[in-house]
Amino acid sequence: MPLIEIEKLSKHYQVYQKQEGLWASVRGLFHRQYRRVTALDGIDLKVERGEFVAFLGPNGAGKTTTLKILSGVIHPTSGTCRVMDYVPWQRVNAYRRRFALVMGQKNQLWWDLPAQESFRLHQHIYQIPADQFQATRDELVDLLGLGKLLRQPVRELSLGERMKMELTAALLHRPEILFLDEPTIGLDVVAQHNIQQFLKHYQEARRITILLTSHYMKDIEALCQRVVIINEGRIQFDGSLAEIVGQFHQERIVSLRLGNSNGIDDLSQFGRVTRLQPPQVQLRIPRAQVTSSLAEILNRYQVDDVSVSDPPLEEVFAHLFTRGKSDIKETADSGTAAASDSAASDSAASSAGVVRR
Amino acid sequence: MANEKATESDFCKPTSKLGTIQIEPEGIRDLRTGPLVYWRVFRTFVRNSLVRAMGFRANFWLECVSSVCWTVMNLVFFKIVFTYTDSIGRDTGWGENEFFVFLGTTWIITSLIQTFVMPNAQEFSELIRTGQLDFALLKPIDTQFLISFPQMVWSNLANLFLGVFLVIYSVYLLTTNAENPLPFGVGHVVLYVLFLGCGLAILYSVMIAMAATSIWLGRNQTLYTFWFYLTNFYRQPMEIYQQGFWGWALWGLFTFVVPILLVVNVPARILAEPLRPGWDERTWALAGLTVLATCVTMAIARFVFQAALASYRSASS
Amino acid sequence: MSALGSRLNLWWAIFRVSVEERLVYRGDFAFGTLMRFLPMLTQIFLWWAIFDAMAARQGDGTDVNAIRIKGYNLHDMIAYMLLVMLARAFSSMPGLTSGIATSIQKGEIKKFLIQPVDMLGSLLLQRIAHKLVYYLIAIGPFALVFFLCRSFFDAGFPAPDQLLGLVLVLIGSFLLGFAMEACLGLVAFWLLEVSSLAFIFMLLSFFLSGHMFPLDLMPAPLDWIIGLLPFQYLAYFPSAVALGKVTGEELVWGIVVQYLWVIGFWVLCRWLWVRGLTRYGGYGG
Numbered sequence: 009m010p011l012i013e014i015e016k017l018s019k020h021y022q023v024y025q026k027q028e029g030l031w032a033s034v035r036g037l038f039h040r041q042y043r044r045v046t047a048l049d050g051i052d053l054k055v056e057r058g059e060f061v062a063f064l065g066p067n068g069a070g071k072t073t074t075l076k077i078l079s080g081v082i083h084p085t086s087g088t089c090r091v092m093d094y095v096p097w098q099r100v101n102a103y104r105r106r107f108a109l110v111m112g113q114k115n116q117l118w119w120d121l122p123a124q125e126s127f128r129l130h131q132h133i134y135q136i137p138a139d140q141f142q143a144t145r146d147e148l149v150d151l152l153g154l155g156k157l158l159r160q161p162v163r164e165l166s167l168g169e170r171m172k173m174e175l176t177a178a179l180l181h182r183p184e185i186l187f188l189d190e191p192t193i194g195l196d197v198v199a200q201h202n203i204q205q206f207l208k209h210y211q212e213a214r215r216i217t218i219l220l221t222s223h224y225m226k227d228i229e230a231l232c233q234r235v236v237i238i239n240e241g242r243i244q245f246d247g248s249l250a251e252i253v254g255q256f257h258q259e260r261i262v263s264l265r266l267g268n269s270n271g272i273d274d275l276s277q278f279g280r281v282t283r284l285q286p287p288q289v290q291l292r293i294p295r296a297q298v299t300s301s302l303a304e305i306l307n308r309y310q311v312d313d314v315s316v317s318d319p320p321l322e323e324v325f326a327h328l329f330t331r332g333k334s335d336i337k338e339t340a341d342s343g344t345a346a347a348s349d350s351a352a353s354d355s356a357a358s359s360a361g362v363v364r365r
Numbered sequence: 366m367a368n369e370k371a372t373e374s375d376f377c378k379p380t381s382k383l384g385t386i387q388i389e390p391e392g393i394r395d396l397r398t399g400p401l402v403y404w405r406v407f408r409t410f411v412r413n414s415l416v417r418a419m420g421f422r423a424n425f426w427l428e429c430v431s432s433v434c435w436t437v438m439n440l441v442f443f444k445i446v447f448t449y450t451d452s453i454g455r456d457t458g459w460g461e462n463e464f465f466v467f468l469g470t471t472w473i474i475t476s477l478i479q480t481f482v483m484p485n486a487q488e489f490s491e492l493i494r495t496g497q498l499d500f501a502l503l504k505p506i507d508t509q510f511l512i513s514f515p516q517m518v519w520s521n522l523a524n525l526f527l528g529v530f531l532v533i534y535s536v537y538l539l540t541t542n543a544e545n546p547l548p549f550g551v552g553h554v555v556l557y558v559l560f561l562g563c564g565l566a567i568l569y570s571v572m573i574a575m576a577a578t579s580i581w582l583g584r585n586q587t588l589y590t591f592w593f594y595l596t597n598f599y600r601q602p603m604e605i606y607q608q609g610f611w612g613w614a615l616w617g618l619f620t621f622v623v624p625i626l627l628v629v630n631v632p633a634r635i636l637a638e639p640l641r642p643g644w645d646e647r648t649w650a651l652a653g654l655t656v657l658a659t660c661v662t663m664a665i666a667r668f669v670f671q672a673a674l675a676s677y678r679s680a681s682s
Numbered sequence: 683m684s685a686l687g688s689r690l691n692l693w694w695a696i697f698r699v700s701v702e703e704r705l706v707y708r709g710d711f712a713f714g715t716l717m718r719f720l721p722m723l724t725q726i727f728l729w730w731a732i733f734d735a736m737a738a739r740q741g742d743g744t745d746v747n748a749i750r751i752k753g754y755n756l757h758d759m760i761a762y763m764l765l766v767m768l769a770r771a772f773s774s775m776p777g778l779t780s781g782i783a784t785s786i787q788k789g790e791i792k793k794f795l796i797q798p799v800d801m802l803g804s805l806l807l808q809r810i811a812h813k814l815v816y817y818l819i820a821i822g823p824f825a826l827v828f829f830l831c832r833s834f835f836d837a838g839f840p841a842p843d844q845l846l847g848l849v850l851v852l853i854g855s856f857l858l859g860f861a862m863e864a865c866l867g868l869v870a871f872w873l874l875e876v877s878s879l880a881f882i883f884m885l886l887s888f889f890l891s892g893h894m895f896p897l898d899l900m901p902a903p904l905d906w907i908i909g910l911l912p913f914q915y916l917a918y919f920p921s922a923v924a925l926g927k928v929t930g931e932e933l934v935w936g937i938v939v940q941y942l943w944v945i946g947f948w949v950l951c952r953w954l955w956v957r958g959l960t961r962y963g964g965y966g967g
Contacts (some may be wrong), residue, residue: 079498082677104505116500120417129413132405133506161420419792427878431885439888445899446732449751454731455738601724605731614728 011217012055012078017087018241019048019073021182022040047073049241050087055219057184060211062232063221064325070241071221075187078219079109091185105134108178114192117162123173124158127180134181140219141180148176152206166197175206188220192227204230225321237328244328253318257327259292259316262302267310278305289314406506407514414517428520432479436472436524440531443468457604458637462542464602465535466637471600471629472528474561478568479521485513486572486592490579497556498677513573536636547637557636560652563659564628568599570666571623577666577673624658631655677681696804700811715825717878723762727761752898757776758925760834762896764827765921771820772852773859773916779883782867783876786869786958795959802864802951809860837926844926847933851920858915861947862887868951871958892918898927912943 022044048070055061063071076082080096080103089096090101094103102302117126124145131141149155152172157165162173171191178186188207192200208231211218222228228235228249235252237245245252261277266272269286278301279293298316305311393542418425443464446453453459459467489512492498501511539547575592603626606616619626631651638648690825730746733756737744747755759905782805785791794801840848866883885913888894890913897908908914919936922928928936 019536068492076499079499079503081502083675099502099508101505104503107503109503110501111499114495114497114499116497118413118417120420122416125409125413125416129406132402132409133511135402135503135505380691423875424878427882428877431878431881434882434885438885441889442894445895445901448901449899450732450736451739452735453728455734457731457735590714591717594717596722597724601728602731605727608730615723615727 010054011057011059012089012091012219014051014078014089015087016044016083017048017051017053017074017077017089019070019077019082020085021045023045023046048077048084051238051241052343053236053241053243053246055217058218059234060232061236062228063219063236063238064228065221065238069238071238074238075109075189075219075221079107080104081109095277105116105181106183107185107187108172108181108183109187110178110191111190112171112188112193113331115162115170117170117173117177118164120161122159122295123154123162123177124166125129126162126177130177130180136181140182144180144182145176148179151209152176152202168195168202171195171199171203175180175203179210182214184216184312186216186218188218188222190222191220192222192224193194197253200224200226202277205222208229213259225325229321237325239328249321253321254295257319257324258295259319260295260298261319262291262293262298262305263315263317264289264291264305264311265313269310269347271309275305372565393438396680399577401508403510406510410514411517411590413515415519418519424536425520428518429523432476432521433523435528436527436677439472440468453602454604459602459604462535462538463637465635466532466539467602467629469528469531469535470561470633470636472524472531474564474568474629475596475600476521476524476528477565478572479524480518481514482565482569482572484516484518486576488512488516489573489576493677502674502677508674509573512628513569532636539637553636556652557632560635563655564632566659567624567628567655567662570627570662574662574669578678595623595625599628603630620654624655624662627651627658628656692799693807694806696807697811700808700847701815706773710739712819712822715811715820716826718767719823719827722760722767726760729756733759752896753927754834754896754898757834757836759896760831760938761836761919761925764834766893768824769852769917769920769922771816771824772813772920773855773891775859775863777860778805778860778863778865779880780804780877782864783870783880786868786870786962787874791959791962799879802955804914805864806860810925840924840926844923844929844933846864847937848920848923850937851915851923851940854944855916855920855935858912858940858947861951862912862916863945864951865947865954868954868958871954871961887913887916890914891916892921896922912947915940915943 039336047068051070051074063074064069073082077084078091078096080099083097083275083303092103094100096103117123118129127145127235128143130136131138149158152175154169154176157169157173158352162170163172165166175191191207192203195203204227207220208220210216211231218231220232221226221271233248235245235247235249237252247255260278261282266287266289272284272286272289275281275289275291279291279297281291302314302316306314418673447461447464451460453464492501492512498512501508504511536547540549572592598615603616603620606612606619606626616626631648634648635652733746733749733751736745736749736751740749747757749755751759791801793799861879863883866880867876869879873879890908890911892914896906897914900908919928919940923933923936
């Protein structure tokens, strides 16, 4: 039986333009203009224990919504979903003890306190026995190289260090499933790499199941055997990375270093020339013809060096997502109507400060 | 599933402990360790907020000073008032010392609310706005508990000590009064503490229910200011409202609908119980009403909170 | 364009932008202002209970309105509370102290070192704009409340000369409030933690300005000390003038002293600003 089983899962939001202030809100209670936005439009998915799955898609495609439904934060509009035999949005404690969610853009650690105080809180909330808590924490701290930072207030940590702390906090109760929402967002290359290495190592050692969303192809290349592409609330592709490249990209990149530039202009008969800086030449050749064309080139030209590679993943996805881009914008805007701070009204709010106490 | 896991833990050592946790049937763990867990988590909240307060020590003392300042001004005001009158209201029994029991009780309740409840109610709407409520929903512990107590502003507790002192001092003056000493015993203290608890529960419920509405209304500074204006009503003896149509209307509103007038009045009345014929029955009627009101407001707050959570969808999709 | 002309243009621009900024939130404004009168309700009932108890002590049948505390009967007391709200609408400067303090701490004042704009001048202009817009909207709720409570004003509408005095006093209380809070904000040049200081100042001024109750009620040594302080001109003095408690020569002298305080604090402001800037420059910005 699969660990996660999703059938025909849909989520629609009723979005209305929220107004600031009490008056507007009160008016809004009686008179609202709704806009129906589809975040998920009938998704089917099965994930087995021990898999490392990446969700890919443009902003607002439904990746985060899926993770939030799986972790029970929000209810779907329709469809079923079972994770380890639980229905996530029933929020049963027994279920909540067995997974963790980490969000790159939100932090759950106490801002003004050293991270270890937040860890201790987690220990009590998750009822982790003291010896197990200590062992897990020490192991994670060791793996992530956080030793000296435990006593520093979280607000003084760098973004990368904070993310590592978030991961530690999430893994303290040894979840069987880990949901990661953009865990490397905003991090520099080194920190990204560190976190990838850690996740890879941890997942292999513990055989836990990880579902990850990310914008960075590097994350996905480094970590995931399986990729699920979501766009406009629907699954467009589900399979391995190699398959995606095979299925969605019909060209390969052939880079050549030529001994001389004789007949260099004729190269375009083999494919699209994308770079021409003699002696370096790069061209794109349809997948099916790569072997024959290459043989021909080697035959005709004096080639010092040759390499064949797949186009960068970014390009594959950019290509993929531009299909049917027209409606994406609507979906992408749906969630970002975060309320801006209301300006304090003049005397009304602030001189009331005295009265308040 | 258990079998599958067992083989896995053999295969990979570190998960073995994970395996043992799950063998115990779900639910039983919660029953067995429930109250203890909540106590431990609460203790950690206390500890964390203390650590934080000590991180901003200078601020902490300044805040203590300012809240004490406010309280002392309050006292001076009523000290001055009592140079002109000997009672608040005609035949209400709120003479100077009785009233200072009332005032001290107000300080105690207000400081406890400001220390434990208010920061969290404020934070709650912030959690909704920023989508941080997600994290609270993931935790295997009651969500209302988890968001009700994490932040404590300890500097507000300064007034608790002033309040306790004022109450003790005023009760001492009342009981040692030569003409008409106030009857006083352990029973009074027990009842006083009990009804203080009821009062706190009522205010807590009203506040949490109000904060929960920000799920529908969005973050609302005005709503928050409104709360402070509302609290003005519970700080007065309820007798002052008992005159004229509007007075009785206010009294009815804040006794039966939003029962905040019971919060301070009932415990203070029980302790400083002015000797007045016919008052006893009314005190006990109010006490009974308070117990009822506590249960009802807590249930309503719970209901509103659950309804709010049900319609919560996190701020960013 | 003449130097004065360009300066006037600049001032006008600052003023206009500030007005527009404020008008955006007018709905909240009006409602918030109305709610500020809610605590008055409690105050009215509390004072009624106090006066009623005093009447009861004098014997049955004593009229509550015949009872006076230091010259204030129940109606005066309530009228005073309402007038204090009016005075505070002029003299309170929400966000001024903290605004100055943060712009000093964040280094935003650097632009005043470069641009030919005077910071205190432009702040005053912004404040006038904010206040004007505020009055434009708050006049509704204020008029409503004063109309509903008109029966508490035993003396009726103030006479013309008294009204002139009141206008001068209210303008004075606005200027004094601005100068005092600006000074407090400028302390940020020397002290990091100004917000707590500002809060304690606010508490003090709440008490000493007569916001809680008429200062006449203060017992003997206190009333003398408070009379020497500038705080009373923020709330008590304007209300007393409007109630007709201060008239004739006393009123004139009161206005003179008030404006002397204004000048005093304005000079202090300037001095703090200049000293602060040299200190700031000394750090190399």
